[in-house]
Every structure is written in structure tokens, then in C-alpha cells.
Amino acid sequence: MATKQQSQFIRWFKDISIHDVSLVGGKNASLGEMYRQLTKKGVNIPNGFAITADAYWEFLRTTGMDKTIKSELHGLDTRDINNLEKTGKKIRAMILAAPFPKEIEKQVLLAYKILGKNGKRASVAVRSSATAEDLPDASFAGQQETYLNIFGQKELLVAVKKCIASLFTDRAISYRETKGFQHHKVALSVTIQEMVRSDIGSSGVLFTVDTESGFSGVVLINSSYGLGEYVVKGRVTPDQFYVFKEGVAKGKKAVISKILGTKEVKLVYGKSGGTKQEKVKQGARNSFSISDDDIVTLTKWAMIIEKHYGCPQDIEWVKDGKTGKLYIVQARPETVKSLGNHSVIERYHLKKQGKELLRGVSVGQKIGVGKVRVIDTPAKMKQFKPGEVLVTRITDPDWEPIMRIASAIVTEQGGKTSHAAIVSRELGVPCIVGAKKARSICKTGSPVTVSCAEGDEGVVYKGALPFEVKKTTITNLPKTKTKIMMNIGDPDNAFALSALPHDGIGLAREEFIFSNFIRIHPLALIHYHKLKDKKAKKKIADMTRGYKKKSDYCVDKLAEGIARIAVATYDKPVIIRLSDFKTNEYATLIGGKEFEPKEENPMLGWRGASRYYSKEYKEAFRLECEAIKKVRDDWGLTNVIVMVPFCRTPEEGKKVLKTMASFGLKQGENGLQVYVMCEIPSNVVLADDFAKLFDGFSIGSNDLTQLVLGVDRDSASVSHVYDENNEAVKTLIRQVIKTVHKHKKKIGICGQAPSDYPKFAEFLVREGIDSISLNPDTVVETKKRVAALEKTLGRKGNKTHKPFLGLVVALGMMAAGIMALGAGCVGPTDDIVMQTNNYVSPSQIRERAIEKITEQKEEELAKHQSVFEDNTFADLTLSYPSTWATKRWPNGIVFENKQTGEYVSLFQQLVDHPVAEDKKERIAIAGKDAWKFQDTIGGIDTTSTIMIVEISKDEDSVLELNGNGEEFQRILDSIIFVGDGNDSWNHWDVREKRVCVQMITYAKASDDASCQLFSTPCDVPDSWQVCDSSDLEAEE
DSSP states (O other): OOOOOHHHHEEEGGGOOGGGHHHHHHHHHHHHHHHHHTGGGTOOOOOEEEEOHHHHHHHHHHHTHHHHHHHHHTTOOTTOHHHHHHHHHHHHHHHHHSOOOHHHHHHHHHHHHHHSGGGOOOOEEEEEEETTTTOTTOOOTTOSOEEEEEOSHHHHHHHHHHHHHGGGSHHHHHHHHHHTOOGGGOOEEEEEEEOOOGGGSEEEEEESSOTTTOOSSEEEEEEEESOTHHHHTTOSOOEEEEEEHHHHHTTOOOEEEEEOOOOOEEEEEOTTSSEEEEEOOHHHHTSOSSOHHHHHHHHHHHHHHHHHHTSOEEEEEEEOTTTOOEEEEEEEEOOSSTTSOTTEEEEEEESSOOOEEEEEEEESSOEEEEEEEEOOSGGGGGGOOTTOEEEESOOOGGGHHHHTTOSEEEESSOOTTSHHHHHHHHHTOOEEESOTTHHHHSOTTOEEEEEOOSSSEEEEEESOOOEEEEEEEOOOOOOOSSEEEEEEOOGGGHHHHTTSOOSOEEEEEHHHHIIIIIOBOHHHHHTGGGOOOHHHHHHHHHHTTTOSSHHHHHHHHHHHHHHHHHHHTTTSOEEEEOOOOOHHHHTTSBTGGGTOOOOSOGGGSSOTHHHHTSTTTHHHHHHHHHHHHIIIIISOOTTEEEEEOSOOSHHHHHHHHHHHHHTTOOTTGGGOOEEEEEOSHHHHHTHHHHHHHOSEEEEOHHHHHHHHHTOOTTOGGGTTTOOTTSHHHHHHHHHHHHHHHHTTOEEEEOSSHHHHOHHHHHHHHHTTOSEEEEOGGGHHHHHHHHHHHHHHHOSSSSSOOHHHHHHHHHHHHHHHHHHHHTTTTOOSSHHHHHHHHTOOOHHHHHHHHHHHHHHHHHHHHHHOEEEEEESSSSOEEEEEETTSEEEEETTEEEEEOTTTOOEEEEEEOSSOOOOOGGGSEEEEETTEEEEEEEEEEEOSSOEEEEEEEEEEEETTEEEEEEEOSTHHHHHHHTOEEOOOOOOOOOHHHHHTTOOOSSOOEEEESSTTSOOEEESSGGGSOTTOEEOOHHHHHHHO
């Protein structure tokens, strides 16, 4: 405890450094550090001073509150919301009623007078700065209060006292308990800082990493009108910008993404102090709240701050509406994604989609399932139950105690950088913000699925939908000479996928950006005023809000989509394929029907290269060229390579290159490379001519197979003929690789075959292909396989490896010895022919060795185990084969071998089984009582034995495992219990057949019938009733 010294109660920013956290808290230490070190580098920081932690301790000591508070918080269970609320309220009231020591009051008012220039009363912001705040492993986002536009001595002292009291809000107490901070060791310093007139300007939050993926190559900025509290608290949906760091460092205005927020209201100064809310005029809502120059300046400052502190930052900024100057008012370490485990990539995937209820901005990349609980005010928090989906207006951090027990969160307002969004990410809870009318659409008690796994937009679906979690472990993978690249369609996934060990993007399709981001036919934008379709015209008007020239919308959105992919791998090549819609697909875009002819066979019609130079589409192609030029020249993403699809003849190739050049996209200029798709037999036959025009080739195995074999790949009737492994297809691929290499050009493949068929990928490596582009989920395993294959085959794949050469020589000598032994005993008989047939060629030896190595690799992989840990319904850890898939639901999980059908299902038992106790074997699982039995399932022809184990967790809770196969016992033996958790569903969900997962269920057709076994409750016929142990008693 500090003794009373005048110098200890007040510290000006100029006298504070980052090493003073224990004295002034994280926020003040950061402000002082930046004021001292970074203002000289051009970063503007408003001046101010800190009321130190010593003043806080002196305040508590002289009033006797230190002992009282410690006593009140001792043994407090923060899960008891009623008790938490009561205790917090009592402590806060006690602080507000207590008088400040005279010496502290004197020093605070003197410093305030100095801060006010020329004797004027300064308008200040009063903020909290906890001594444990903003440490690298805890965000403390919004745990204490901020008071803005405070002026006057009396008002200042009241605001300071309120700030101190906010250390004991319900959410702050709960947060410290969760993070393991002892209450009596956390003090509060208070920031007193000059206000900037952002009430008539703008303000917001920025992060030096992408908040969803942790990708460090961008700065994310949120901005809105007025004071920044509304952005922080999620009261408004702000403008959103992504900025490419390297581009800005090169002097480019690399604002690669802009999303216009709704910004309906703003927070401004009140006439007599404090703040008030005002509506934002429609014209201002339709415009961005800051300029590109502002965005670039903020990005430069963000990079300076990040470099100074040596870690990703969460920064608050303001813009003075009078002077136009920008300021930084807070910087703290980003505490979620930057500290995450980047060695494991976890991807959530919905197994099926249901009825869509609403959309919003996704926070996180997970999926949550549960029953809705609509809560309008904090007073109703007591109603919330673990595992429910929280639906409310805004996710203010006051709600943190129930946020942590929610399966998902949905709010009507807010943005990606609000305090609530930060806490949601830290808790690992999927959250959708800015979902309009969520409280009226979602009904309390109804099951929903909240998906944040579909890009920037989150979706709420009706019902509990099945989903799976795919985990990819990134290890020190061997390097391969064959480049392993990725196919990416959705730009929203690019940042998350950047962590995969790949060599670039082998295929990025513009069609995905057109159909999901732009959604409007480019000619409909160019000829907007001439459109006949009134409905389409209205849609376009709504979507292009803020664009006077509608075609600019297409250029901007296409450029943004391409840039997100290119930025994610800016140190590697990114091959962007120009649009390759068919006429029937183009017609589905908004306004497209007016510009597209109807064709009998669109697959072979007006598509690809033939559109770009045609007079009917040329002006629309100009928009594509302008977008790519913007990405490369204006934003500095020169890693973008352009690829021309479906180019039938070299003459067409020349026309396309000439058209591109006329729109400012000239081959060779600023390092621009242009590739061509090899997907038509003419591309192979005339490969010499195409190689003279283009810088590289990419084999499209889908279309090439279709055209070589004359098969419609969409026809089920001839699907059995469609096969990339057909020798005709492989012969052409072999031929074109050889021809392209003769011209010293690069050739890769971007079709589906290498992802689906590992042996096809091996064929390509043997033929010496330069790159293979795959679906992201197959990159790691294919890279391992290719590395092993290259090691086997040698440097180029078709040279003889020395060990094989030695083996061939040894076999040759052995054969010569055998022949010598029989030289005088046999003549030219059939036996000699048989010897010839047994001859093993070097290529056969190589193939057998490859097969053996592949088998060994697969056997090794099968032995690898992954660890599942749960602290919600099971409170245990267990090991399962890494090759198995997983599928979760609110109180259960299935581990499944997709190839063999073997599975193990673990869940909270909702309905007990009608099986007599004497039919069960009593066993112990990790120290807990358990019962084991088995039964059969199936029909007359096929039956399967199912093993069932029931583990007693407590008097009211039973865990069940059921499954088949050899792994069941191994998984059972690996179980270790770790604690207690919560469940989400109950037995009525089983009885009413709402659970559609592998959960063994007995049911009967009538009261007199016998109970039969079903794989899932959903399999039980509607008219049947579910059996439990009471049915066993009825039978006896």
C-alpha cells in the first residue's frame, strides 16, 4: 500500500511510459508512451494526465472501503447472477457516497485548471485505466466506464468517482473472476484527457490485424459520425474499411475494401455538458464518414504504433470536425486472434441449410445451435439459461456474464470492432451483429442455428441444423518442388486460408465475386438509365447507394474481391481467371435478361474469350480490366496474374490481349503476366502457338475431360464415362506439359481432379507439372504426398533415382546368375519365355515403391490421434483417430470414419434405455461408474452390433457413448474427466424426434409392441413413441 505523497496522485502524459502500468494502468501507460515517443513521429495524441493507482488506494484506505470491499467479494459465485448484481450495486453505492481525501481533490483540480488553456474550463474525457487492463492476454474491453464532454470542477470529481465505481460493475467483477485476477490486487487509475470535437466530426476503432482470422497483412477500420462511444458500444453499424499495409508502405492508397454503414444516429455534446443523441441526415448516411486520405493516415499511424509496441493493436481514433485533424485516443494490444493457436486451422461447415431467418455481420467463424432467448434489458438477464442463443438490441459488455454461457449471440446493432464483438471473439462464441428486426423474427424458445462460417455475412437459420468441424494441423511440412497452390472462390475466406502452407492461388474465379458480391450484370450498370425492368432498376439503386456512376460500383466491388485474395498471399502469385459465365448464368444476374441471348448449348456458346472482344460485351469487359488495373497499379498488388478462359484459337488470344491493352491492361507492363486456360483440345494441339502468346498455362481438367470424351459432366446418364483418369485425357495432359516446357513457360492445373484423386496428382508430378492448385481442405495432405513422391522419383519426377538404379543393377545381376546356372541344361523353350515375363522394369519397380510408401504414409496417418476436449456437457478429454470427421450438436458429438462407417457417438443421455440391469456389465471409466451392453441394428440381410456405455456423471446426469468397430474400446480407454459443465437439450427433444444425430433410441409402434432400436430419434416413425426404462417395467 502506498503512502501519501503529492507526486504520486497525479502524472502528466509527458511523464508516463509503458513501464508505469502498475501506477497508471494499461490505458494511461500506453497514452503516455505514445505522447512521449510517437508525437515526434507525426502521431497526434490529445494531452492529459492520470490520477494514479496510489490515489485509488488512498481513497479506499482513508474511507475504510478496502477491507469492506474485500469482505463483500470473498467467496462470491459470479454464476449466481442475482447475488452478483446485489454485491456490485452495494459496492458502487458505497464508493459514490464516500468523500475524496482533500489532498487528492486538490491535486486533481489543480491539474484540471492547468489543462484548461488561458484559464478556461477544459472539456475533458474521463476514462478508466485498470492496472490489469489491456494486458496481452486480456482485453478488459469496456469493463469500466467512460464519461465524455465533462467540464467544471464539480462535474469532474463526480465523473472520476463514477469511473472508480465502475471497477465493480457486474460485468467487471465477472470478467476478473474469469481471467483469474484477484479483485484486491487490481486498482483503477483515471484518465483525464482533452476532448477533440469529434462530435461534429468522426471517430471509430481500428485493428492492425483482421479481427476474424488474425491475418496480419491488413488494417481494419470502423468509422461513424460523432463521438466514438457509439462505435465502441455497438450502437451504430459503422463504415468499414480494409487497408493493405504493404501497399500503404509503398506509398499507395491501398484501401482495398469499403462497406458503407447505416450510421442512423450519432452521439454529440450536450448543451450543458455530457452527451446527447442526434439523427444523421440521409445524405450523410449515404456517404463515407472519412476520406481515403484519412484512412491512409490512420493506417500509417497504426503501423507506427504496432511497430513501436511489437504486437498487433486495438486503437481508438477521432477526427476533429473543426480543424479536420486526426488523433489517437487509445491503443492497447489485440488479445484474441493474435494470441490464438495458428498451428491448427478450425473450419466449421453446415451439413445442410435450413430456412433462412435473417442476416447480419458475422463475428468469429463458428456455428452455434440452441434455443432463442430474447432479452431486451439487463434486468431480464436472470432468465437466461446456459446454451441458449442470446438475441438482443445491442451486445453491450454489461451482458458479459450471460454472453459466456450462450451458444451464440445475435444483435440488431453494432459492428465488427465494438467492445461486445471483441469479448465475443475472446469467449469463442459465434456472434452476428447488425441483424435488423432480430428480436421480432426470432422467438424465445424456438431452436435456431447461428452460422458465422459463411464469410462476412452471418446467417440465422430456423431449427437445429447439423454441422461439422474440420481441423487442419499445420506442422513443419516438407518443401516441394512442385508448387502446391489453392483454388479460392469466396474472397471472404481468403484471410483465414492464408495460414495454410501453400505456394499461391492457382485459381481465383471472378464469377464468384460477380454472383455473390456484385450480383448485378455489368451491362445493366453501364446502361442503368435505359433499363426497362423497373424491379431490377430499383434493386440496383438500393445496392449502389452512394454511387453516381453505377458502373463504378462494379469496378470497386470486383477490385475489392480480387484484392482480398491477392492481399492474403501478397508475397506469392495469385492467378485471377477472367469472368467465365455462360449466357444462362449471366442472365440470372440482376438486369441480365435484357442483355443475354438464349442459347441451346451455353456450355459451348458465347463464353470466355469470345465475349471480351465482341462489340456486344466489350464495354462490360472494360470494367474487369479497370478493376484489375486498380488492384495492381493503384494498390500495389503486382502479384496478380490474369488468366484468359475458354480461348478457342490463337487468333482469339491475340484479340483478347489487344482488347486488354486498349483498356490499359497491357501484357508485360508493370510486370503483368497473362496466362491461358488449357481446357479445350485445340489448346493442346496448338500449344506451340498459344505458348508464343501467353506467359503460362493452367489446365482446366473439368472442361478438358468433358470435351475430350464428349461427355456432358452435368448429365447423370453418362456420368460413369466422365473420368479425368481416362488415358485419352492423360495423354493430352502429358503432351501439353512437354510442349509448354519446351518453350520454357510455366504450366499448372487448377481442375477438380487433383483434389479428388490423389493418384491423379501423383501422375501430374511424374510428368513434371510446375504447380497443382487444390481445394483448401486437401492442401496439407497433398503436399505431404507430393513431397514423398518427389523424394522417391528424384528432382524432376522422370529421372531415375540412385537407390532405384542400384536396385535395378542388383536385380539384373541376379537374373544373369540364374541364367548362367541353367545355361547348359535348357534350350529355347517356354521356360525362357516365362523368365522374360517375370522381368521387372525400372518403371514397375518405381510404381511398386510408390505404392508401398503411400501405404506406409496412410498407415502412419491412421495411427495419429487428435484430442477432443469438452467443458460444456461432458467435461472430459478423449483421443480419436485424426482421419475421422467430427459432427457436433449442443450436447453431443459424433466421431466418424467416413470410409468405413465406423463411429463413436458421445452425448448427454436424454432418454434412458429399456434394457434390464442384468443385461448390462458394470465397469469403471476414469474413476466413474459405468454400464456397458450391446445390441444389434439392421434388417434381415444386414445387421450391425452396436456397443453402448452409460457413464454416471452425477445423480441426474448420464453420459452415453455408442458406436461400432475396433476403435470404440480405444476411445473409451482414453477418457479423462476434467470438470463440470452445462447441457442444452432435454429428453423432450428426443421424444418429439427433434434430434437428428447418431443417438441410439428405442421406440415402439404401440403400447403392446416391443421396443426396437433406431440409429437416431429422427429415424423413429412419427406415430411411434420413444421407449425408456419405464417400458421395461411395463413388459415385466
